[in-house]
Every structure is written in C-alpha cells, then in structure tokens.
Amino acid sequence: MTAQTDRRPRLLILDDDPLVGCTMQFIAEDLGLETCFVSTAMAFFAQLEAWQPTHIALDLIMPDMDGVQVMKRLAGDRCRARIIITSGVGSRVLDAAGRSAAEHGLNIAGVLSKPFSTGDLRQLLAGAPLGPPHAAPATSPARPSAAPPHPELGMAELRRGLDADELLVVYQPKIDCTDARLTGFEALVRWLHPDYGPIAPDRFVPLAEASGLIAALTERVLELALQWFAPICGEGTGLAGGRPLSLSVNLSAKAFNDLDFVDRLAQRCLQLQLAPERLILELTETSAMDDPVASLGLITRLRMKGFHLSIDDFGTGFSSMLQLVRLPFSELKVDKSFVMTALQSEESRTVVKSIVDLGRSLGLRTVAEGVETAEVFDFLRKIGCDQAQGYHIARPMTGDATLRWMREHAAAR
Known part of the structure; x- marks a missing residue:
C-alpha cells in the first residue's frame, strides 16, 4: 500500500463495545482526527485496506478474532499505523501484549487499561508522532538487524x-x-x-x-x-x-x-x-x-x-x-x-x-x-x-x- 501523507490523521477503532467505540470517536474527532468505528475483525481489515488509517485503537478481547491474532496479521501486512491497545484484562496482560506486538515490528503508541480516562487517550492520540501507515518497519538503534550469516567462520x-x-x-x-x-x-x-x-x-x-x-x-x-x-x-x-x-x-x-x-x-x-x-x-x-x-x-x-x-x-x-x-x-x-x-x-x-x-x-x-x-x-x-x-x-x-x-x-x- 502507498502511504498518504497529504491528508488528516485517521483513527480506525476495533471494539465490540459500542459505548467505548463512540467515546473514542468523540475524543479523536475533537482532536482533529478522522475516525471510523467497527466491531468485527472482518470489517476492520476491509476498512484497513481501503482507508489506510494512521492510528489504530484495538481491543484485545473480541468474539471473532482476539487482539493478539489481529496484531499478528497486522505485523504480517507490515502495518505502520500507530497502535493503541485497549482492554480490561489487567495491566500485566496488557504490558505483555504490547511487548509482543513491538517485538513483531508493530508501532505501538501505548496501552490503555479499561476503564480509561479521556485524558489518557487524548495524550496518546495527540502526543504520538504520525508515520506512514503501511511501510517496512524501521530498524531500532537498540535492536539492530541480525548480522548476515558467516558460513566460513569455524x-x-x-x-x-x-x-x-x-x-x-x-x-x-x-x-x-x-x-x-x-x-x-x-x-x-x-x-x-x-x-x-x-x-x-x-x-x-x-x-x-x-x-x-x-x-x-x-x-x-x-x-x-x-x-x-x-x-x-x-x-x-x-x-x-x-x-x-x-x-x-x-x-x-x-x-x-x-x-x-x-x-x-x-x-x-x-x-x-x-x-x-x-x-x-x-x-x-x-x-x-x-x-x-x-x-x-x-x-x-x-x-x-x-x-x-x-x-x-x-x-x-x-x-x-x-x-x-x-x-x-x-x-x-x-x-x-x-x-x-x-x-x-x-x-x-x-x-x-x-x-x-x-x-x-x-x-x-x-x-x-x-x-x-x-x-x-x-x-x-x-x-x-x-x-x-x-x-x-x-x-x-x-x-x-x-x-x-x-x-x-x-x-x-
């Protein structure tokens, strides 16, 4: 996919709770983001391809495909949207999910434990730098790319x-x-x-x-x-x-x-x-x-x-x-x-x-x-x-x- 850089930032929300989704929409639109809320993984991936969001808010607990499965597919698609992970499963599970996603090359903006405050979501949406949504993951200076093999070394x-x-x-x-x-x-x-x-x-x-x-x-x-x-x-x-x-x-x-x-x-x-x-x-x-x-x-x-x-x-x-x-x-x-x-x-x-x-x-x-x-x-x-x-x-x-x-x-x- 070709990144679009001449448009407003876009937030795609995947959550099976309409109240949470609508609340996120209201906060994001107040900050100037275009928003789209979906409640199924099928609709999420269809919108992801067509809409190319710069930000994603992802609930870990979903009935059809859980958040870990969604993030694995996002990593395979080389998604570079800024991802906000949300859930009520507890901070330890949230932290582990965030680390797992980051290690797979995803661009994690932060994690939000439900119920979260509007200020916490505003901070993640307003403070996270925007990047092209679907580009090859950049190499982190703290985690250099693996060295090429040296078969002659013995x-x-x-x-x-x-x-x-x-x-x-x-x-x-x-x-x-x-x-x-x-x-x-x-x-x-x-x-x-x-x-x-x-x-x-x-x-x-x-x-x-x-x-x-x-x-x-x-x-x-x-x-x-x-x-x-x-x-x-x-x-x-x-x-x-x-x-x-x-x-x-x-x-x-x-x-x-x-x-x-x-x-x-x-x-x-x-x-x-x-x-x-x-x-x-x-x-x-x-x-x-x-x-x-x-x-x-x-x-x-x-x-x-x-x-x-x-x-x-x-x-x-x-x-x-x-x-x-x-x-x-x-x-x-x-x-x-x-x-x-x-x-x-x-x-x-x-x-x-x-x-x-x-x-x-x-x-x-x-x-x-x-x-x-x-x-x-x-x-x-x-x-x-x-x-x-x-x-x-x-x-x-x-x-x-x-x-x-x-x-x-x-x-x-």
Missing part, C-alpha cells in the same frame, strides 16, 4: 583471527547513579574480520567455547584490556580524578576448568602494578549456577587474590537464593532487558527494584546496563541503584576515544 578461521591480532577491545564507561561521576569501564571484545567487518561476540564466543579456543580468547582480551587500563590507574596521570576506577571483563564458564588461570591473572596484574581490587570479572548468572562446585572453587580463589566478581545479566536465569548467598560475589548487574523496558512496563520496574533491593540487603553493588534515556537513569537513582552504563552515558569506544571521553566528562562535571 575454528580454523577464529584461530587465524587470533594469530592475526584481529580482536579489538572497546570500553563502555560506568557512572555513579548518585553524582554521575565516572566509576569504571566494561571491556567488550569485537572481531574485526578482514572480509566480514565487525563481528559481535555472540557470534564467535560460543565458537571459541565449543572449539577449545576460549582460553586463548580470554587471555587475549585480558591482556589488551589490562595494558590499556593500568596506565590510567597510575599515580600522577590525572585521568582518574583521584578516584579509584574499575575495569570489568567477561569471563567464560570454561575458565572454571583452568586451575592456573587465577595465578596467571594475579601475576600479570603484579607485573603491571595494577591492584587486583580494580578488576571485576563478570560471570553470567546461568554459567555461575550450572556447576556451583566448580564455580565456588574458582570464585573463592579469585576473591582471595583481591579480584571482584559480578553476576552478569542477573534476573534472566533460574538460580536459587541459596546459591547466590553461597557464592562470594561482590556485584549484581541488572539485565538490560528489564532496564530498557522499565518506563513502559510496571513488571520490569518491579523486577529492577527487587534486584536493587536484593543487592543492597546482601551488601552487593548493583549495576544497571542498557540505560538509554535520562528518565531511566533518574528512575535508577531514585530506587538506589549504585551504578549505570548504557548509550545514555556513552557507547562502547576504542581506548583512545575513551580517554577523550574521560576528559570531556570530567570537564562537564
């Missing part, structure tokens, strides 16, 4: 990349939620392939684990990151502003089987005159809990040497509270899937606050990743989260770019 290719120094470490700053001061960085690895360009770690780290190259990959990332970080912590550099900074590095569960890993890491920090307390090793929640016996040995030795341990992506696994208390972690990282949806989902806000409260009660530092707006950062500050990282603060950067960012951040503060 153990031999990864080994070649390691030998050719094609791995690059980038750094994402973390700041204190109370005063926005810099607290440290997370080191993130990228593979700059000569033919395919940048390759994300979720494509080659599993390959490294499966092929036995994860130890070499981990050692390379640690070496590059520590060489960059150690001079920043040196006395007299002025880069840290007199405050102790930390460096977080992801650690594979395969490291549990390397008995000499802890000693090698401690020795390298000694050579670089870097206190082990400055280094935070991040383990995913699932990997830390899959083999708690092996985890306990490694984590205990690391903590005895002075290193800090963090549970990454906390909230996405199924760990027991017993194991969390049993393993001597020093930090919890709130998974970005909850942080990024905190403003839209009451459920996500509850999860984030519960993790922050849990960390505080256990004496653990809490770090939220995926902070992309000032509003989310303000929410984290209010609930007592300790640190934050994400695009609102800074994107992952090369070492040189990170040093420039540090000077600019210090000057701005």
Whole structure:
C-alpha cells in the first residue's frame, strides 16, 4: 500500500463495545482526527485496506478474532499505523501484549487499561508522532538487524583471527547513579574480520567455547584490556580524578576448568602494578549456577587474590537464593532487558527494584546496563541503584576515544 501523507490523521477503532467505540470517536474527532468505528475483525481489515488509517485503537478481547491474532496479521501486512491497545484484562496482560506486538515490528503508541480516562487517550492520540501507515518497519538503534550469516567462520578461521591480532577491545564507561561521576569501564571484545567487518561476540564466543579456543580468547582480551587500563590507574596521570576506577571483563564458564588461570591473572596484574581490587570479572548468572562446585572453587580463589566478581545479566536465569548467598560475589548487574523496558512496563520496574533491593540487603553493588534515556537513569537513582552504563552515558569506544571521553566528562562535571 502507498502511504498518504497529504491528508488528516485517521483513527480506525476495533471494539465490540459500542459505548467505548463512540467515546473514542468523540475524543479523536475533537482532536482533529478522522475516525471510523467497527466491531468485527472482518470489517476492520476491509476498512484497513481501503482507508489506510494512521492510528489504530484495538481491543484485545473480541468474539471473532482476539487482539493478539489481529496484531499478528497486522505485523504480517507490515502495518505502520500507530497502535493503541485497549482492554480490561489487567495491566500485566496488557504490558505483555504490547511487548509482543513491538517485538513483531508493530508501532505501538501505548496501552490503555479499561476503564480509561479521556485524558489518557487524548495524550496518546495527540502526543504520538504520525508515520506512514503501511511501510517496512524501521530498524531500532537498540535492536539492530541480525548480522548476515558467516558460513566460513569455524575454528580454523577464529584461530587465524587470533594469530592475526584481529580482536579489538572497546570500553563502555560506568557512572555513579548518585553524582554521575565516572566509576569504571566494561571491556567488550569485537572481531574485526578482514572480509566480514565487525563481528559481535555472540557470534564467535560460543565458537571459541565449543572449539577449545576460549582460553586463548580470554587471555587475549585480558591482556589488551589490562595494558590499556593500568596506565590510567597510575599515580600522577590525572585521568582518574583521584578516584579509584574499575575495569570489568567477561569471563567464560570454561575458565572454571583452568586451575592456573587465577595465578596467571594475579601475576600479570603484579607485573603491571595494577591492584587486583580494580578488576571485576563478570560471570553470567546461568554459567555461575550450572556447576556451583566448580564455580565456588574458582570464585573463592579469585576473591582471595583481591579480584571482584559480578553476576552478569542477573534476573534472566533460574538460580536459587541459596546459591547466590553461597557464592562470594561482590556485584549484581541488572539485565538490560528489564532496564530498557522499565518506563513502559510496571513488571520490569518491579523486577529492577527487587534486584536493587536484593543487592543492597546482601551488601552487593548493583549495576544497571542498557540505560538509554535520562528518565531511566533518574528512575535508577531514585530506587538506589549504585551504578549505570548504557548509550545514555556513552557507547562502547576504542581506548583512545575513551580517554577523550574521560576528559570531556570530567570537564562537564
């Protein structure tokens, strides 16, 4: 369908309650929208094709075709109308329906729990920017399109990349939620392939684990990151502003089987005159809990040497509270899937606050990743989260770019 941009915005309402439909019509027309109200899915899709609305108000509970089925068909038709989901099923179901629709590429303006106020509907209709009703969904910067497949990537290719120094470490700053001061960085690895360009770690780290190259990959990332970080912590550099900074590095569960890993890491920090307390090793929640016996040995030795341990992506696994208390972690990282949806989902806000409260009660530092707006950062500050990282603060950067960012951040503060 060809989008029409030279006409008034149009609202198509699908609801089996005439009173609700007429009320929506009255409010929308008062705001200057053309409106059409239908009570069956058949009439809805016929009008959708002929009328090309810019906005849709959709009731989830319908007798002939429920709202989830309607939205699935809308996604298949690449509908780009702004969709308002309405229902009396409860906020949790509404939130879930909204997330499901957004993940299918639909343009969700918001959700309204019945009975809703006229002001809430006016706000969604007046405040939502208009877009072409039937166009290909735009790619969200927070959810990039899937990378093209790399069928040639295998153990031999990864080994070649390691030998050719094609791995690059980038750094994402973390700041204190109370005063926005810099607290440290997370080191993130990228593979700059000569033919395919940048390759994300979720494509080659599993390959490294499966092929036995994860130890070499981990050692390379640690070496590059520590060489960059150690001079920043040196006395007299002025880069840290007199405050102790930390460096977080992801650690594979395969490291549990390397008995000499802890000693090698401690020795390298000694050579670089870097206190082990400055280094935070991040383990995913699932990997830390899959083999708690092996985890306990490694984590205990690391903590005895002075290193800090963090549970990454906390909230996405199924760990027991017993194991969390049993393993001597020093930090919890709130998974970005909850942080990024905190403003839209009451459920996500509850999860984030519960993790922050849990960390505080256990004496653990809490770090939220995926902070992309000032509003989310303000929410984290209010609930007592300790640190934050994400695009609102800074994107992952090369070492040189990170040093420039540090000077600019210090000057701005």
